[in-house]
Amino acid sequence: MVDQPAHVKKLTLDQLNQLAEEVRHELITKLAKNGGHLGPNLGVVELTIALHYVFSTPHDKFVWDVSHQSYVHKILTGRKNRFHTIRTTDGLNGFSLRTESEHDCYGAGHAGTALSAALGMCAARDQKKSDENVVCVFGDAALTNGISFEALNNISHTTKKFICILNDNEWSIAKNVGAIASYLNKLITNPRYNKLAKDLERWMKRMPKGELAVRLGHKAEEAIKGALTDVALQQNAVNVEADGRGGFGSSLIFEEMGMRYLGPIDGHNLPLLISCLEFARQSEGPVVLHVLTKKGKGFESALNSPEKFHGLGPYDPVTGATPSAKPGTPPNYQDVFGQTMVKLCKKDNSVVGITAAMPSGTGLKALEKAMPERYYDVGIAEEHAVLFAAGMATMGFHPVCAIYSTFLQRSYDCIIHDVALQELPVIFCMDRAGLSANDGPTHHGLFDIAYLRCVPSIVCMAPKDEDELVDMMFTCTLQKGPTFIRYPRGAAEGVPIKESPMVVEIGKAEVTRNFDSSKGKKVALFGLGNFHGVAKKVAEQLTAEGYNCAVINPRFTKPIDAGTTEFFGRAAELVVTLEDHVLPGGYGSSVCELLNDKRINTPVLRVGWPDQFIEHASTVDHLRNKYGLTAPQIAAQIKAQFAAAQPANVTSLSAVA
Ligand SMILES: Cc1ncc(C[n+]2csc(CCOP(=O)(O)OP(=O)(O)O)c2C)c(N)n1
Numbered sequence: 005m006v007d008q009p010a011h012v013k014k015l016t017l018d019q020l021n022q023l024a025e026e027v028r029h030e031l032i033t034k035l036a037k038n039g040g041h042l043g044p045n046l047g048v049v050e051l052t053i054a055l056h057y058v059f060s061t062p063h064d065k066f067v068w069d070v071s072h073q074s075y076v077h078k079i080l081t082g083r084k085n086r087f088h089t090i091r092t093t094d095g096l097n098g099f100s101l102r103t104e105s106e107h108d109c110y111g112a113g114h115a116g117t118a119l120s121a122a123l124g125m126c127a128a129r130d131q132k133k134s135d136e137n138v139v140c141v142f143g144d145a146a147l148t149n150g151i152s153f154e155a156l157n158n159i160s161h162t163t164k165k166f167i168c169i170l171n172d173n174e175w176s177i178a179k180n181v182g183a184i185a186s187y188l189n190k191l192i193t194n195p196r197y198n199k200l201a202k203d204l205e206r207w208m209k210r211m212p213k214g215e216l217a218v219r220l221g222h223k224a225e226e227a228i229k230g231a232l233t234d235v236a237l238q239q240n241a242v243n244v245e246a247d248g249r250g251g252f253g254s255s256l257i258f259e260e261m262g263m264r265y266l267g268p269i270d271g272h273n274l275p276l277l278i279s280c281l282e283f284a285r286q287s288e289g290p291v292v293l294h295v296l297t298k299k300g301k302g303f304e305s306a307l308n309s310p311e312k313f314h315g316l317g318p319y320d321p322v323t324g325a326t327p328s329a330k331p332g333t334p335p336n337y338q339d340v341f342g343q344t345m346v347k348l349c350k351k352d353n354s355v356v357g358i359t360a361a362m363p364s365g366t367g368l369k370a371l372e373k374a375m376p377e378r379y380y381d382v383g384i385a386e387e388h389a390v391l392f393a394a395g396m397a398t399m400g401f402h403p404v405c406a407i408y409s410t411f412l413q414r415s416y417d418c419i420i421h422d423v424a425l426q427e428l429p430v431i432f433c434m435d436r437a438g439l440s441a442n443d444g445p446t447h448h449g450l451f452d453i454a455y456l457r458c459v460p461s462i463v464c465m466a467p468k469d470e471d472e473l474v475d476m477m478f479t480c481t482l483q484k485g486p487t488f489i490r491y492p493r494g495a496a497e498g499v500p501i502k503e504s505p506m507v508v509e510i511g512k513a514e515v516t517r518n519f520d521s522s523k524g525k526k527v528a529l530f531g532l533g534n535f536h537g538v539a540k541k542v543a544e545q546l547t548a549e550g551y552n553c554a555v556i557n558p559r560f561t562k563p564i565d566a567g568t569t570e571f572f573g574r575a576a577e578l579v580v581t582l583e584d585h586v587l588p589g590g591y592g593s594s595v596c597e598l599l600n601d602k603r604i605n606t607p608v609l610r611v612g613w614p615d616q617f618i619e620h621a622s623t624v625d626h627l628r629n630k631y632g633l634t635a636p637q638i639a640a641q642i643k644a645q646f647a648a649a650q651p652a653n654v655t656s657l658s659a660v661a
Contacts, residue, residue, distance in 0.1 A: 007084035009056040009107075020057065020274050024049045027076055028302040034088045035075075036321035038442070038622070040098055043306045043313035044073040044143075047173050047271070047297040051141070052076035054277035058285060059137050062106040065125050069118035069142035069152075071100035071111070072315065073171070081107035091442040093621040099446055113446020114411065115384045116149030118142050119168065123155050126163040137285060139167045145176030145361060148184050148383035159290050160262025166290040167281075168263070171271065173299040176361045177314045178369075182383045187257065191294060192268050258292045267294025272301060311364060334498030337491045338435055340470040342367030344477050344505075345404060346374045352481055354402045358382060360389040366406035366435050386411050390418040390430070397428035402481050405430060409437040409449025409490060416455060423486045424459045430487075431480040437466070437490030438534060438584035439627060444620025450613050452490055453561045454589030463510055464488040464562040466533030470496035472559070478505035490561075492534045492584060494624075513565035517543060517555040519575065524552035525646055528576035530569075532558050532591050535582035535611075541635035542580075546642065561591045569595055573604040578645055582611040582638065609645055611638055 006012060006023055015023060027049050035042050053076070055066060061081065068074040078096060079087055083105065089095025100108040110121050122140035129136050146152055147170065159166055172188055174180055258265040264287060269276055277295070284291045299314070300306025305324025306313035312326075319326045348355045349371060361384040363369040372379040382389045386407055393403035407415070412434055423430045440447035456464050463483065467473040473491055480487040516536070519526055527546060531539025536557045543553035554572060558564060573579055579599070581592035592610030599606065613631060621627045628634050632641065 005084065007080065008082055009061055009080060012053060012056040012080060013060075015057075017275060020053055024053055024274065025302075027053070027079055030079060030084070030087060031075060032303050033321050035090070036319055037088070038090070038092055039315070039317035039319065040091055041072040041075065041315045042303070042319075043175075043300040043310050043315075044173075045075040046301050046303055046306060047299045048073050048141070048171060049076050049301070050272045050274050050277055051169070051171065051295055051297065052080065054274055054281055055139060055141075056080050057278055058281040059139060062109065064137040064139065065109040065122070066107075067110045067118045067122040067125070067138065067140045068100055068112065069140070069146040070113065070115045072098065072113075073141070073143075074100045074108070077107065078105070081105055091444075091620060091622075093623075093626050097444055097620055098442065099444070111446070113443065114414070115143075115146045116151040118146070119152050119155035119159075122168075123159055123162055123166065126166050130163055130165075137165070137167060139169065141169045141171055143176075144170065144172040144174060144185065144188050145180045145384055147188075148176075148180070148182055148361075149385055150387060156258070156261045156263075164289055166263075167284045167287075168290070168292045170267070170292055170294045171297055172268065172294060173297045173310075175299050175310045175314070176384060177365065178311050178361065178363050178381070180383070181361075181381050184383075188294075191256070192296065263290040263292050265292050265294065267292075268296050269294070271295035271297035332498075334495045335470065336367070336494055337470060337473065337496050338365065338367035338493075339370070340367075340473055340496055340501070341406065341433055341435065341477070341491075342370030344474050345371045345406075348404075348477060348481055349375050349378045352402070354400060355481055356380065356396065356401055356403050358389050358393055358403055358405050360384055360386045360407055360411065362406070362408065362411075365408070366433070368406045386414045387418050390415040391422055393430045394418070394422040394426065394428050397423070397430050398426070402429050402431055404433055404477075404480075406433045406435065408447075409434040409452045410440070410447050412452065413455065419456070419462075419486070420459055424462050427461060427485045429484055431477070431483075432486070432488040433477070434488060434490045436493045438492035439618070439624050440493050441621050441624045441627060445617040448618055449490070450584075450586045450618065452488070453583070453585045453591055454593075456488055457562055457589060457594060462486045462488065462562060463560070464490070465508070465560055466490045467559070468497070468514075468516075468531075468533060468536035468557045469499045471499050471501045472508070472557075474501055475505045475508050476559075479508045479510075482507065483510075490533065497537065508559060511560050511563040511565055513559050513568040514557040515554065515568065516540070516557050517553065519552050519554045522550075522552045524550045525578070526552045526554070526576045527578045527580060527642060528554045528556065528572035530556045530558050530572075530579065530581045530591070530595060532561065532581070532583040532585075534584055538633070538635050538638065539580075539582050542582075542638050542642070545635060545639045549639075549643075551642075558591065561594065564591070564594050564598060566598060569598050570602055570604065573599045573602070573606050576606055578642065579606050579608045580611060580638070580642060581608065585612050586615060587612045588615050607645065609642060611641070 031045050086096050091098040099113045100111050102108055102111050118140045122138050125138045256265050280293055284293055299310040345357050356378045357368045357371045358380045359366050359368045360382055389405055393405050396403045437449040465476045467476050476489050529539040539555050543555050546553050581595050583591045587610050590612050596608050
């Protein structure tokens with residue numbers, strides 16, 4: 005079994021090609037049950053094998069951007085036996101994870117981080133005067149990210165030895181967009197930039213009898229020459245005027261940044277990849293190797309539908325068919341969002357939709373289809389998306405930024421400095437607020453209430469169901485300042501959506517169940533967003549056990565409803581807050597602050613995620629159960645609160661230490 009880099013190095017070219025076949029089979033068959041990032045990984049099979057052939061991890065460092073394409077690396081670094089567990093409870097993580105393997109030198113999940121992190125490693129190596137090779141693999145879409153350019157700007161000033169691999173498959177999750185995508189296309193098709201063939205040929209000729217060819221067998225040398233000729237022929241056939249402006253531009257951006265550009269090369273040609281990587285390894289000065297790959301290579305359905313197969317749930321490993329939703333399944337929040345955007349845009353000319361490379365994930369694709377002129381995909385550029393929205397808002401628009409809670413973290417300064425400070429009516433729709441169970445900690449949206457709660461003058465909401473989401477979206481379009489709506493991943497509650505949305509009064513909670521006249525202990529349950537449903541279940545159980553429960557749908561995390569909170573704070577014997585968010589700084593914290601400010605002593609039980617990074621798991625239910633967030637577990641906690649003895653009268657520090 006080939007499952008260690010050392011094994012890869014011993015293989016002949018034929019065996020390496022066979023390994024590529026086997027790895028593809030492993031990816032296609034093992035991911036079928038639970039899903040995963042199939043397409044991107046099928047695209048980097050040869051590249052990853054070649055990397056492990058030429059370099060030696062963990063001594064050498066591979067830094068994968070986003071790292072959703074690191075499955076092949078996992079298979080080749082001792083994790084083949086556990087590969088079928090990927091993205092499931094107690095299984096492998098779907099991204100690089102430092103704690104998972106010594107071969108994962110850097111963790112990721114968000115795009116655009118690899119170049120900077122890898123450059124930091126190079127600087128550390130140079131400081132230490134050690135000799136590790138640092139290889140950074142980043143996608144053509146990750147290159148649209150601002151941080152990538154901040155790193156590129158810095159590389160040649162910082163180190164002499166840095167190997168970047170631009171894995172260009174022309175796709176982000178959707179088709180890559182923007183000027184950088186067009187630029188890369190020019191590089192691929194412009195014969196003037198075909199520098200690799202000359203460089204590489206010269207280098208190969210210098211090798212005594214072709215060292216590489218000796219190792220891989222003579223076929224390798226022929227294959228390399230063949231591939232080089234292919235590249236040259238393909239490029240020569242292209243019209244140099246093809247960009248429509250009399251040429252292809254005048255300079256190579258990477259070379260202007262002080263890096264040596266090699267490419268473009270066929271990223272599925274193993275001997276060519278190996279020789280280029282060997283060449284890059286001995287190069288003096290930072291190098292960018294431009295590798296052309298096909299997302300989904302080796303699986304017809306994935307090749308035909310790169311967007312669907314970028315990341316998906318279970319599928320048929322032969323046909324690629326995915327199961328259709330069971331009849332009666334509620335719509336996903338993202339789809340309700342997308343359809344509502346179309347309706348709002350039709351009614352209100354000031355509304356536009358903005359996505360940062362996530363048209364299908366956010367549901368904004370519906371707007372792209374229905375009203376493309378009101379839709380903007382700005383690439384993987386969340387900061388830019390927010391600033392762009394701010395600019396539009398200054399001109400009377402209500403831009404809707406559809407950005408996952410976790411990715412919006414990156415736009416924090418833009419939210420404060422550009423949107424909030426200028427009181428601009430940008431609307432933020434934060435999907436995946438809460439858990440993204442099989443992705444794990446890089447993708448859970450568990451911090452947004454806390455990071456937004458301290459920003460002055462903004463309004464933040466969380467709907468209890470899809471009908472309220474629509475009401476809230478409509479309400480946001482009527483506001484004069486920034487508004488935020490958080491809602492979870494996946495299926496909504498299955499409630500009917502009203503024909504016409506209603507305005508939600510800002511800062512007003514909804515009491516969905518009041519205390520009754522019974523003599524039971526009074527518990528006020530403030531269930532935020534999707535935890536409103538949990539609060540209702542807790543109330544049902546406790547009521548059956550003789551408690552007197554009220555349930556409140558807070559709707560707003562900023563401003564919270566002071567009147568309703570104060571009323572129930574005074575009326576109840578125990579206040580319980582429930583939220584799909586970390587406890588520190590969350591909604592429960594704001595309730596505690598308010599009750600404290602009003603000198604109300606009613607105890608508060610805060611229910612939410614603990615102060616730690618939550619791991620990945622097969623399902624949300626598994627994690628809720630593990631962390632005590634199911635209705636019966638919460639009911640038990642509430643009963644324990646009443647049963648708990650009064651705190652001792654503390655007179656010395658050591659009594660509490
Ligand atoms: C900051 C951030 N925004 C959005 C995403 C969602 N996302 C994951 S992969 C991806 C596309 C990456 O495309 P590319 O870098 O070209 O790599 P490929 O999948 O094509 O190999 C996107 C948008 C993310 N991971 N991080």
